Amino acid sequence: MAEKSQKKSPLSDVKGHIGALSTGFKYLIDPHRITLDYPAEVMELPSNYRGFFRLIDEKCIGCSLCEIVCPSNAIVMTQLPVAQPAQDATRPPPKFKKRPLVDWGMCIFCYFCVDVCPTEAFEPSQVHDISYFKESDYRPTFDAFLKLPESPFKGSKKVVPKVDEKKGIRYEEKVNKN
Amino acid sequence: MSSEQLEKLSGLLGGTAKVAYNERSNLIRIEVERGELRNVAVQLRDYGFDHCSSVTVVDYPKEDLMEVVWHLSSYSRSEVSRYTIGLVTSVSRSKPEVASLTDVWESALFLERETHEMFGVNFVGHPDLRPLLLPEELMGTWPLRKDYQLKKKREDVFKKGGASL
Amino acid sequence: MMDFLNLIPVTWLPLLESVFYALVFPGFIAILLLAFFIIWFERKAAARVQMRYGPLWVSKRTGGIAQLLADMIRFSFQEFIVPEGADLIPFVFLPGFLLAFSVLPTLFIPIGPYYSHIFPAGYTLLLSVAFTLVIPVYLVVLGWAADNKFSFIGALREAYLLISYEVPFILAIASAFLLYGTLNLVEVVTIQERSLPGIILNPVAALVFLIAVIRATGRVPYDIVEADSELVFGPYVEYSSLMFGFVMGVPYIELYSYSLLFSVLFLGGWAPITGVGFLGGLIIPGIVTFVKAVIVMCALVFLRGVYPRYKLDKAVRAGWSWVFYLALIALLLSAFMSRVL
């Protein structure tokens, strides 16, 4: 029902030109810049941002549910030897334990594994901009998987994106207390 | 769909077509013999189902048959635009051949082309059955059929000098 | 500084001044520096309109003004690929011709009253316009020589647009000539000093001149010849490395000579400031003309941030219809205004 207005007259052309040029000029005078000076300013992401995660070895029970549910088959369960105590205790712990290992090259960060884990054994983080030089680094060893990678841009200025009525996204300087 | 509309529709199609109504998906499944296909299609179009939203094949290797399914719905008639019709006809796996319905629904043009290159169903009368999504060297392997295993087939593509995945 | 001048034997003076004129001030060095500025300004102005920063990281403190230097260095390290089917001689030499001929018009545009001591000022208006007309011919041959369908279509488009927009352009020049009654640009400026600058006397001619300039240099509403979403880069599709840098710089140099001509013809050249002698008669007024030309260039280049691209057949039809009628009106207006002057 919303009828489209037919082009009325050359006058509407002139009005159109003036309107376009004046809007362009308005933005030339005071630009609403939305882009970040990326490595110098880094965006502070919300606490539930799906970034790299690590495995908490004590909580993991080796149920391999994460391997079953991973859509891109990025998680593989591996057999890991368990340190046998010196004297043979009454019930020696099992020789092997199954632990997941993730291939960051395949992972799509959908967090199916984090949500399926019955014992919350994955600890998420907001770090996402990690890249490695060697392709093999994308498959961390088990001890590397236990530690959270920290962002290479820790030193740069942190800004918090805020939705803003006039500018769309406004970045506020994050004053870190510590 | 109210029951008398269902009766009117199945009465309209003559006795041969088996009509089943899937209430949750607003889907009316009409199974038709291959011979009957064209005039049932023409009747459906005149009844109001003016475009084809999907053409596909469900492959049953065990019963050695392929079900070719046209899903139709209606833009123009608002009282039936809520429903989707699944026009189904079964075809033998050895010689899958069925009449093309592009002259009844022009919108089935690219859909039938894609189903042909994926399943190998020969749509008789289709104006332009060239491959659409797949490269030439995959014509004939009919990748979406059940007996096309994903892993094994990749080596054949390598041997024939296909694109290295 | 002044005594240094009379050290040189008098007979050499005109030669040195013309070399200075051609090579340093309005000539080659000024164009190179201006190209730095104008390309940077175009990208920065468009970036400001488009909510982003534009070139920045090349030289952070100066806001990325050395971007063109970085591009030139990158171009000079790339390999210059000559396609097999291309016609070798025109393909390789034409960009050089384009570059040379786009610089030539600045020779004939006076930027100060002292100009008549350096070059005969008699037919400067005709000569400067004549050289600007040669460039599109080279462009068409270049598009044909590259043996690529897209560059062939780009060349044809250039030919279409050339014809449909040169007629109103020449009419605008004719109406300026009719207005001032002389072909000598130095006299044109003196007339404007006495009365009003040309843009007020005959605004229609100024508008038609600007439209033709936008078309000739391919600024945004008229970048139909190198329309990237249809022809990737028009006639220059097959070029790479430094030749590509030249070819990309040619429209900006053309824009410089056109806006220099525009500032002399319609903005009263060095109107308020005039003087005598080399320094007072050439450098100081020259700077005024130069600044006016740069302002005109910035205005034309800013259009990239506002407009999409025009369509070929509509542009050609517009060229023959309302732009042509505007040019006729300009002619009548200047006929009337010359009575008043």
Next chain:
Amino acid sequence: MTQEIKTIPFTYEALSQLKMSEGVLELQIGPAHAGSGHMRIVAWVEGDTVVKVDPDIGFVHRGVEKLSEDRIYIKAIPMVERPSLVDTVNANLGYVMALERLLGIEPPPRAQYIRVITAEISRIMSHLYGIAIYGIFMGSSTVFMWAMADREPFIDLLQELTGARITYSHIIPGGVRWDLPKDFAENAEIALKYLENRTKDYEKVWINNPVVVARSMGVGKLSAEGAIRLGVVGPNLRASGVKYDIRKEEPYAAYEEFDFEVPTFKEGDSYSRLLQRVEEIKQSIHIIRQALKRLPDGKIIYEDYYKRMSPLMKKIYDEKGRVKFTLMLTSLSPPKGEAVSRVEGGRGEMFYYLVSDGGKAPYRFRVVTPSFRNLPFFTHVMPGHKLADIPVIYGSIDYFPPEADR
């Protein structure tokens, strides 16, 4: 003075028998071309007029239908989102609705409302992406940058909700995975107000820009009868005057509780398709506001599923509003049968056909995406126009190659 474009022979046979006169140039506007996206448009051009166009697609074909056949049902959710990457929520919603119709479960009202809110935000982002591509194809990099930047507030909204920027995988059979954060309503209101006063700038610089009007009015005309016959979908259908929107014809996910109108235009040319998208953005804003006002509280996952959660999962759900996956979700095996679900995505009708044989993986999974249904625009509407009209029509139908190839 728009000259009459000769009527285009609509039937495909007439097109394929078109005799190629000797002066025709075959242009490969190929996959690596500034104006083609990931597809090759083979255009036969005579002078400046396009005689015949043959789209050669499939360069980004992922084989979603084949891949889904040996993966458990839940794994298909991220895969279904990938082809229509700009309108992920609607793609995800379509697949999950088909799965729910097979399983016979219904999500609670709050989950339905959250689905509507995220679907409408995804529609706004999809329309903004369409306007951006339309802009850059017509040569205006300003509208491209503006439309892409104006998606940022909405991306930020859904990033607060789900934790990802675009690929949310937010909807699961029986409900949604995360509850709305506390300040979601205020932020959403700010983002909607921002977009509303941005439409004024768009109108000045883009919609009423004379060069845009000159370039797109009367180009790519498709009559209502032609649109129905070619089976085109979404805004392109409504811009030709066919009043058809699945949210009204076959309401799903709480759409019948909101009142919104379906805008249509008469001319069916590229200009009215652009205006159609702007009108639809306004309608989406209207829907989101109603949904946020009347958002019911309660569970975001269906009751039976909540009962099966372990105490740890219940604690996490109550505290953080995050749904953990129970075994029920990972070993879904719906009863034998078939289901069809249709969703009105940003670009048009997304069609899902799911056949299950009682096993853990779908027996046959058929996806038909809106861009695939808009292919006839290339073969039937583009011939007869000028070469410069190809990017205009291509941009106006909002064609997204990965979505068409699946």
